[in-house]
Structure formats: C-alpha cells, structure tokens
Amino acid sequence: MAALQITELQSLRDALIRARLAGVREVRDQNGETVSYKSDAEMARALANCEALIAQMQSGQPINVIKFNARKGV
Numbered sequence: 001m002a003a004l005q006i007t008e009l010q011s012l013r014d015a016l017i018r019a020r021l022a023g024v025r026e027v028r029d030q031n032g033e034t035v036s037y038k039s040d041a042e043m044a045r046a047l048a049n050c051e052a053l054i055a056q057m058q059s060g061q062p063i064n065v066i067k068f069n070a071r072k073g074v
Helices: 006-022 038-060
Strands: 025-030 035-036
Touching: 006 025, 006 038
Parallel strands: none
Antiparallel strands: 025 035
C-alpha cells in the first residue's frame, strides 16, 4: 500500500469529522472499505491521529514513528 498524500489525509479527516458530528459510527472510504468505530472516544483517537499526521506532513519533518494499538480478543 502506498503512503497517503496530505490531500487524502485531509479528505479522510473531513469525512470522519462529518460522521462524528452526525452521530454515525461507520465510515466508508474512497475504496469502498467500511470502518466501524465502537465509541466516540475511538473516533476521537482516530481523528487526533489523522490531525497529527497532517501536522507532521505540513511541517516537513519525516514520519519516523509507527504506533500499533493491538488488543487481544474481547
């Protein structure tokens, strides 16, 4: 998978904001893939992550950290 461009990240952020404000917990991306969020807090974390990536890309600093959020089962 190719790296996202800043315009793609901005589009994803805008779609996530619209869904969150409308109370929708499911977002369909441009490829037709659906992401379901369990709570508003999870959507807020995704939005914050998107904002951080956009800010980092705009600052010109290289992205050199990958964070994983994995849980087992339940």
